[in-house]
Amino acid sequence: MELHDVWFVLIAVLWIGYFFLEGFDFGIGVLTKLLARDRKERRVLINTIGPVWDGNEVWLLSAGGATFAAFPEWYATLFSGFYLPLLLILVCLIVRGVAFEYRAKRPEENWQRNWENAIFWTSLIPAVLWGVAFGNIVRGVKIDAQMEYVGSVADLLNPYALLGGLVTLALFTFHGTVFAGLKTVGEIRARARKLALVLGPVTAVLALGFLLWTQYGHGDGASLVALIVAVVALVGAIGAIGAGREGWSFMLSGVTIVAAVAMLFLTLFPNVMPSSLNEAWNLTVTNASSTPYTLKIMTWCAAIATPLVMLYQGWTYWVFRKRIGTQHIADA
């Protein structure tokens, strides 16, 4: 295994970490309209991710930065190619971060309601767009011999990628619902468990469809294994939440995300961004990567930093391990 292969795996790990963690953050954002009945319940939901959402989002920045360092051509083609969708994601992430921090800083009804609406939409839109983006990466987009994206925005809105967007939305919302069941107490917890049993099967059908389509179009033996793991884990997550085992259910919905994203990366390898125009124009781990020297330095950095990050981020979840209910939210 050469260093650029190692880095392909590490980039996959960073994206998996991002989707696992911000997946339930986005889900919680969507649930503010789907599950919460009043302001206090919305606040309960938001506060389950309050101390951690910012750290979760840094997984995205790390994925971006690491792609820049390890695969500059991939970074350049991807972000200049998907320019307008990425702009939309950035706008959402900007507004969303400010919404969390500023919502409670003024008592006015309008102020709070506007930021709450913002949290819903800026969680929902990126949850869809990331699925669309990854659907397109796997499917292949119009990349020319100079590694430039030459398609249009409309080219990105194909059925396969759009289904991918629905799957990430459903999966993140389900993941968030299970997380809400795990982190809240009282009536809202009971409703979260019920909602998870409705969302679960819908997610399972969508995900199965998308993953089978992926397997049929791009898969091999390894991706089939990942597909089976993802689907079995999802079924398990639904069963566990039905049996009232929220911890197990959350772990299994997490495994679903890990396996599904891993499957997408497995179908890509050794490409990082295939061209739909000509196979010779694919961006691959070889032609898109940095020099072995840079990769070696980056490997040292990641090998030391990533386990440490997992350790202290894990510790944060332990510090804030207590469930939150409406009694924990002070009247503002």
Added chain:
Amino acid sequence: MLVNVNAFTSWPDFCRYVQDERGELPQHHGEVRRNDVDLALAPETLARWQFGITTVYHFLFVPLTISLAALTAGLETAWVRTGNPKYLRATKFWGKLFLINIAMGVVTGIVQEFQFGMNWSDYSRFVGDIFGAPLAFEALIAFFFESTFIGLWIFGWDKLPKKIHLACIWMVSIGTILSAYFILAANSWMQHPVGYRINKEAGRAELTDFWAVLTQNTALAQFFHTITAAFLVGGAFMVGIAAFHLARKKHIPVMRTSLRLGLVTVVIAGMLTAISGDRLGKIMYQQQPMKMAAAEALWDGQAPAPFSVFAYGDVDEGHNKVAIEIPGLLSFLANDDFTSHVPGINDINKAEQEKYGPGDYRPNIPVAYWGFRWMIGFGMASFGIGLLGLWLTRRKFLLPPALRTGEDEVPNLVLFRNTALSPKFARLYWIVALWTLLFPLIANSWGWIFTETGRQPWVVYGVLRTADAVSPGVSQAEVLISMTVFTLLYAILAVVEVRLMVKYIKAGPPELTEADLNPPTRIGGDPADADRPMAFSY
């Protein structure tokens, strides 16, 4: 209007432009007709404006974040060590303003991480092997640190024992400083590329010595200068707000402490900013003489060279029409020698043409000249006001007993021995301190505008031109859309943020509750508090 082809900085770039825009290839070097609107809306112009707007905006929040994190940590340390509640109130007050500010810094920073790929894809392809690494280091080491521990600090008041809670804000502070270091190492590489080679086959620059990138003198000097300037921002911010409350005789114990802390910060940071700035200036005279000649509007080399106080010139003709100068000072600033030779813009332009081929290697001279002066002027003014304040509010051993004030009194402002300033003049000082609280921030912005525009036409000095760095696949319309969206969004958020700041500044430090004074002894919170409302919630 006639525009010199050299305005494009490189012949291939000009050819590409004409090919893209007109569908034809130009036949020869020389003067071409090109109207101003075309030039103003050229993709590289728009991409530069967008980068300038988003980056200057982002950096409005950065220096305050860096300095307030450390100052808040200092105040919380005082609370933990002394148990004096005024320090806890001060921590909560400045901590709140810090959080309102850092929220904006964090979200506008996301754009920075992706903008290189979005708008500068040719730059990313060409230098990604070098430039990407410090950026990834920043995310993996500094951003994770900052973001995780800030969550712990915000929500941890009733979940962490006070020493661990204190450790969290120090972690945040370390994170902000590490972040500054990595991004400044990356920027310094653009100012003065080291530790790389050009691989002609691969068509890119490749890293050969990462240690050199991290430790070259440009990086160290820029880091030192930026960090000290950041503390000047935080110090002046504290002084201004403390002055606001003291003038109204409100929250006196907390604001007295804040005033002193702010004044000491301004004076120390101000001196260190000047020293590091002088050092950085001397390095720039070696590494980018054009930038420094532009900063002085020194058209032709001179020995000894004068420091320009005011200049009004003609860029096309290459000379000043009006110039007020201090003889010899520039020679000293550049080389520590009042008689040494300093090369001028015209000489360096000629030398660079010989080295890099035909082209115009001059940055925007008025922007460089005035940017340099605004940077120094606003910074020095703030330092002066701080130094005056520190003298006016000096402590016991320098002050006769009759003029000394207690913990809960507004300090007397004493200019000369034995007499305090009259209320009218004292009020004037508070007003000046309040209205100049953003001076160092203005200085910071102009410093960056100067150093980034002063490097033009290069994006990586001597290696890659800005016009060759832009994304070829991103259309004019796309950049126009994104620039408009960012500008509008940022403008709205600026209004929201400033109003929120003003609200919490006016509100003053919060009253403390029983729970504030009795932090938990166990990680995760004391079991007895299990059903209490959270100390902080969104």
